[in-house]
Amino acid sequence: MGRAARTSRNILTATALGAGAGAALGGAGLLAQRRAVRRLRLRPDPYAGEPFGALRGRPVAVRADDGTRLYAEIDDADRTDLAVVFSHGWTLTQDSWHFQRRALRGLGRLVFWDQRGHGRSDGGARDEYGLPRLAHDLKAVIDQTVPEDTPVVLVGHSMGGMTTMRFADEYPELIGRKVVAAGLLCTSSGGLGQATLGLPAALARVTQRVVPRALRAAGAGATAIERVRHLGRTGTMLFEDLVAFGPDASPAAVAFAEQMAAETRMDALIDFFHSMITHEVISDCATLGEVDTLVIGAENDILTPVGHSAKIADCVPSARLEVIPVSGHMAMLERPSVVSDHLGDLIERARKSLQTPA
Secondary structure, three states: OOHHHHHHHHHHHHHHHHHHOOOOOOHHHHHHHHHHHHHHHHOOOOOOOOOOOOOOOEEEEEEOOOOOEEEEEEEOOOOOOOEEEEEOOOOOOHHHHHHHHHHHOOOOEEEEEOOOOOOOOOOOOHHHOOHHHHHHHHHHHHHHHOOOOOOEEEEEEOHHHHHHHHHHHHOHHHEOOOEEEEEEEOOOOOOHHHOOOOOOHHHHHHHHHHHHHHHHHHHHOHHHHHHHHHHHHHHHHHHHHHHHOOOOOOHHHHHHHHHHHHOOOHHHHHHHHHHHHHOOOOOOOHHHHHOEEEEEEEOOOOOOOHHHHHHHHHHOOOEEEEEEOOOOOOHHHHOHHHHHHHHHHHHHHHHHHHHOOO
16 A cells, blocks of 8 residues: 555544544534445445355353353364364454354364353453453353363454463463464454554554543443444444455445444443553463464554564464455455465364374
8 A cells, every 4th residue: 555545544544533432523524424435335345245144053152250151153063073263353253253164164163252242242240351351261162162172273363362362371281282273363462552553653642642541431431332332333334444454345344343343342342442452461472382373464454463463473483474465454354265274274284283193
């Protein structure tokens, strides 16, 4: 993307941030928003008519160790040779793996789950919306959906990747024994409070100071925000397009991501985001060095910039780093075949390693 295009995109990102936060729009701002929505809807769409969210597996109610009910589904539930457990990102659901779910069926027992406060899972207590809790939720999912003797490949996107890294930190005895490989997609091991979101440096510095305080204030009013958030969904869709996706993303995929975000509990949305940007170190990643680890970054990811993927790969001796051109943060919905091929290769390498005599 050229300098002029980047500058234009930065301005649009700032506009979308304001709109998504419910900023008052004057007549000129409202007109600009309508034009942006029109441009989005007229964009060529390879996934128009795609039945997002229609793929279903065998439902399983998982009980977290604090009693919270988590929702999971299993594809190919009769398979016990290898399991692949998918953890989705912030404001998404297990259905964000739509394309991978279809492409990877037949490669093992596939487990998809909704993180607490997302999708069909319950919310739990407000003080449990933090990254450390998610590692224990993933442990509960594995224990209750995967047979004891079945090896596991962990796959996580964004916050789901952080869940995977924290799981490795909390349960190092399982890495290399129960968990035989890991795939980390568009995620970070820390320092997200310094992410610029593609904004000019001066504006980014202000945002970095203001956002944590604003989130603390918003947290107290999450219930009230929940009641009116639907009024700003057009602005939220523009935010998704300009911040979470690359420059040529499918309008249908953008709309699907916005729908998942709109259905995420507001308290989970606020508190998990606060947890992510205020953890200077989410994980040191060292434990994942025990297994084959795939790290996938995306060229136009401004939420977890590709430098964060490179940092993880540098910390994990066994890591393979792949960078997807053009794509933004939602690579599994933007370049699904590329992501599915990389994950399929990871799963097959894990299978071969299990067949190789020690």
